[in-house]
Amino acid sequence: xxxxxxxxxxxxxxxxxxxxxxxxxxxxxxxxxxxxxxxxxxxxxxxxxxxxxxxxxxxxxxxxxxxxxxxxxxxxxxxxxxxxxxxxxxxxxxxxxxxxxxxxxxxxxxxxxxxxxxxxxxxxxxxxxxxxxxxxxxxxxxxxxxxxxxxxxxxxxxxxxxxxxxxxxxxxxxxxxxxxxxxxxxxxxxxxxxxxxxxxxxxxxxxxxxxxxxxxxxxxxxxxxxxxxxxxxxxxxxxxxxxxxxxxxxxxxxxxxxxxxxxxxxxxxxxxxxxxxxxxxxxxxxxxxxxxxxxxxxxxxxxxxxxxxxxxxxxxxxxxxxxxxxxxxxxxxxxxxxxxxxxxxxxxxxxxxxxxxxxxxxxxxxxxxxxxxxxxxxxxxxxxxxxxxxxxxxxxxxxxxxxxxxxxxxxxxxxxxxxxxxxxxxxxxxxxxxxxxxxxxxxxxxxxxxxxxxxxxxxxxxxxxxxxxxxxxxxxxxxxxxxxxxxxxxxxxxxxxxxxxxxxxxxxxxxxxxxxx
Amino acid sequence: xxxxxxxxxxxxxxxxxxxxxxxxxxxxxxxxxxxxxxxxxxxxxxxxxxxxxxxxxxxxxxxxxxxxxxxxxxxxxxxxxxxxxxxxxxxxxxxxxxxxxxxxxxxxxxxxxxxxxxxxxxxxxxxxxxxxxxxxxxxxxxxxxxxxxxxxxxxxxxxxxxxxxxxxxxxxxxxxxxxxxxxxxxxxxxxxxxxxxxxxxxxxxxxxxxxxxxxxxxxxxxxxxxxxxxxxxxxxxxxxxxxxxxxxxxxxxxxx
Numbered sequence: 005x006x007x008x009x010x011x012x013x014x015x016x017x018x019x020x021x022x023x024x025x026x027x028x029x030x031x032x033x034x035x036x037x038x039x040x041x042x043x044x045x046x047x048x049x050x051x052x053x054x055x056x057x058x059x060x061x062x063x064x065x066x067x068x069x070x071x072x073x074x075x076x077x078x079x080x081x082x083x084x085x086x087x088x089x090x091x092x093x094x095x096x097x098x099x100x101x102x103x104x105x106x107x108x109x110x111x112x113x114x115x116x117x118x119x120x121x122x123x124x125x126x127x128x129x130x131x132x133x134x135x136x137x138x139x140x141x142x143x144x145x146x147x148x149x150x151x152x153x154x155x156x157x158x159x160x161x162x163x164x165x166x167x168x169x170x171x172x173x174x175x176x177x178x179x180x181x182x183x184x185x186x187x188x189x190x191x192x193x194x195x196x197x198x199x200x201x202x203x204x205x206x207x208x209x210x211x212x213x214x215x216x217x218x219x220x221x222x223x224x225x226x227x228x229x230x231x232x233x234x235x236x237x238x239x240x241x242x243x244x245x246x247x248x249x250x251x252x253x254x255x256x257x258x259x260x261x262x263x264x265x266x267x268x269x270x271x272x273x274x275x276x277x278x279x280x281x282x283x284x285x286x287x288x289x290x291x292x293x294x295x296x297x298x299x300x301x302x303x304x305x306x307x308x309x310x311x312x313x314x315x316x317x318x319x320x321x322x323x324x325x326x327x328x329x330x331x332x333x334x335x336x337x338x339x340x341x342x343x344x345x346x347x348x349x350x351x352x353x354x355x356x357x358x359x360x361x362x363x364x365x366x367x368x369x370x371x372x373x374x375x376x377x378x379x380x381x382x383x384x385x386x387x388x389x390x391x392x393x394x395x396x397x398x399x400x401x402x403x404x405x406x407x408x409x410x411x412x413x414x415x416x417x418x419x420x421x422x423x424x425x426x427x428x429x430x431x432x433x434x435x436x437x438x439x440x441x442x443x444x445x446x447x448x449x450x451x452x453x454x455x456x457x458x459x460x461x462x463x464x465x466x467x468x469x470x471x472x473x474x475x476x477x478x479x480x481x482x483x484x485x486x487x488x489x490x491x492x493x494x495x496x497x498x499x500x501x502x503x504x505x506x507x508x509x510x511x512x513x514x515x516x517x518x519x520x521x
Numbered sequence: 522x523x524x525x526x527x528x529x530x531x532x533x534x535x536x537x538x539x540x541x542x543x544x545x546x547x548x549x550x551x552x553x554x555x556x557x558x559x560x561x562x563x564x565x566x567x568x569x570x571x572x573x574x575x576x577x578x579x580x581x582x583x584x585x586x587x588x589x590x591x592x593x594x595x596x597x598x599x600x601x602x603x604x605x606x607x608x609x610x611x612x613x614x615x616x617x618x619x620x621x622x623x624x625x626x627x628x629x630x631x632x633x634x635x636x637x638x639x640x641x642x643x644x645x646x647x648x649x650x651x652x653x654x655x656x657x658x659x660x661x662x663x664x665x666x667x668x669x670x671x672x673x674x675x676x677x678x679x680x681x682x683x684x685x686x687x688x689x690x691x692x693x694x695x696x697x698x699x700x701x702x703x704x705x706x707x708x709x710x711x712x713x714x715x716x717x718x719x720x721x722x723x724x725x726x727x728x729x730x731x732x733x734x735x736x737x738x739x740x741x742x743x744x745x746x747x748x749x750x751x752x753x754x755x756x757x758x759x760x761x762x763x764x765x766x767x768x769x770x771x772x773x774x775x776x777x
Binding site for chain 1: 606610616622638639668692694697
């Protein structure tokens with residue numbers, strides 16, 4: 005017992021008796037202990053917990069825990085995150101554990117239902133567990149005249165005021181999104197841009213693409229209203245520890261390939277149920293070379309394979325991105341070398357080609373060049389999956405290389421206010437100082453629209469770019485099940501921004517190499 | 522803390538229960554609620570005592586069943602058959618997500634719109650203008666409920682009158698939401714592809730016990746094994762995760 009030191013991240017739940025304090029203070033490593041004991045130890049017989057719960061030696065600086073030799077069992081990244089969040093030193097996959105939640109996100113579609121459940125179960129006057137850990141982001145049905153949709157944003161506002169929610173990205177003036185300084189746009193991108201995504205943490209959201217945040221090396225997954233209502237009141241959730249599938253992607257990323265191609269490749273490989281109840285870990289030199297936005301695209305579509313969560317190990321790219329966005333302390337974790345993975349898939353990225361997902365399933369993979377005879381009616385570039393700044397820069401690159409005009413209506417919906425501003429402010433490399441918006445205008449695309457989820461999921465009938473007829477669309481979004489963007493008979497080809505832009509220029513599904521060689 | 526009484530079955534029994542254990546996460550020993558429902562005229566197997574007594578017994582191996590005290594549910598009605606990968610957009614299209622499930626009027630509206638997103642090759646699940654579906658049981662292929670995390674999906678099905686879904690497999694968020702809301706029983710078939718064996722409109726009976734399940738298709742005359750609902754059963758039975766947590770004392774511990 006003396007050799008084990010008490011290490012706990014949530015001190016208020018740990019109480020030591022006088023006897024135990026004496027034991028610990030008399031050990032030879034008392035000096036290093038003092039750094040780990042809380043400043044005030046409450047000796048409270050009522051809440052005494054007889055077992056000292058830690059079997060890890062304190063981590064030495066610059067020596068990851070896996071090398072100390074005192075870790076009982078090798079764990080994957082996801083297991084480590086959940087272990088820490090549930091105050092356990094070890095976990096087995098398949099175990100159900102109560103986990104402390106760091107961030108709960110909700111939006112205008114599921115927020116009202118979640119709030120309803122919260123009030124019903126905890127009481128009309130109940131207070132949320134932590135007003136700083138709930139992030140409320142209206143983003144789905146914003147620029148619409150649908151009365152219920154507008155009412156739902158009002159419900160979010162009333163609740164945020166009542167609970168004094170710190171992070172509520174409100175919108176009041178729907179006719180001009182720029183008149184709303186707080187409004188952000190698509191929740192998953194807003195979470196990242198506002199510094200709410202941090203390595204090692206647990207982030208839950210009432211949206212399936214919450215897995216997007218796994219790009220930051222955290223556990224992030226989507227939950228329903230009832231689970232979210234529970235978290236709102238307690239700050240905890242019961243989760244089953246998932247086993248991990250590992251995807252090792254090595255090789256230099258060809259200049260005609262984007263992260264969207266990688267994830268479509270993977271989903272095509274393992275099918276839409278291939279990762280059900282599992283975690284997807286993305287590693288390898290290719291992944292390390294990806295920017296944060298590209299990593300987000302990768303993790304965003306984990307749910308399309310049925311995955312519970314996706315993770316990318318945090319590194320300097322992550323830390324650079326986070327600088328200036330958050331001052332909160334975070335502690336990344338990494339899979340142990342000897343951790344057990346359910347399966348490991350290896351890819352040589354240099355050999356991959358641009359792909360699409362044909363109607364009507366995200367795993368209906370095909371090479372873009374093999375679909376060159378598919379005539380299309382429109383192109384949609386937007387959503388959390390494909391509406392970030394780098395997605396638009398990629399599309400602009402194709403239009404620039406071509407110099408021609410699009411042959412079909414091309415809809416551009418930036419994910420957030422910040423993305424919209426980048427379209428009008430950032431110079432596109434190799435263009436002689438032109439911005440994305442200028443290039444898009446010259447190519448004959450539609451004017452970039454107000455940032456929101458838009459037509460990715462159809463939405464109310466008056467949603468901009470909704471497919472109200474049985475047309476064929478190439479889209480940078482995440483799902484293409486029947487009726488996804490509106491009309492049940494419409495056909496959606498999921499693609500990267502490169503492929504989407506190339507297709508817009510020809511009026512057919514087109515491999516971007518047509519314009520990049 | 523008031524205990525929530527279960528809905529009495531049609532034959533009007535009254536009962537009460539007293540949980541003998543309060544639970545505290547994470548080391549939950551789930552109290553096993555044992556009670557028997559009256560047998561319907563179609564169930565052929567178990568004897569049931571006419572009086573219902575509920576008592577919570579703690580059991581770490583909750584696999585032993587005493588004869589006649591089985592946890593049972595029986596559902597009977599026409600089935601509606603679906604293919605693989607029925608996603609949440611087909612169950613309830615996104616344009617209807619403006620309806621808030623915790624609002625009773627909008628809850629009912631969601632019921633009337635259940636499965637309205639299905640391609641036109643399927644028959645209508647809820648007849649136009651009707652609030653409820655005539656189909657009490659859905660039979661589906663693999664990966665049922667894939668796609669979004671929207672709770673509107675199991676809610677719409679439950680609100681339309683569906684009692685159980687018998688699928689080959691489920692997407693995890695949909696399964697979790699079904700249990701958390703208590704809206705439907707998400708059962709899994711233990712053998713074969715039921716979606717190929719049954720056709721929409723077949724008259725079926727679904728019998729559930731803690732250890733086994735069975736689907737009888739009266740139209741084809743075939744019987745099919747189902748996987749037991751397991752620990753999810755009592756949660757759904759109680760009316761969802763909150764009701765269950767209140768009943769077993771978990772919710773007090775969680776708000777400590």
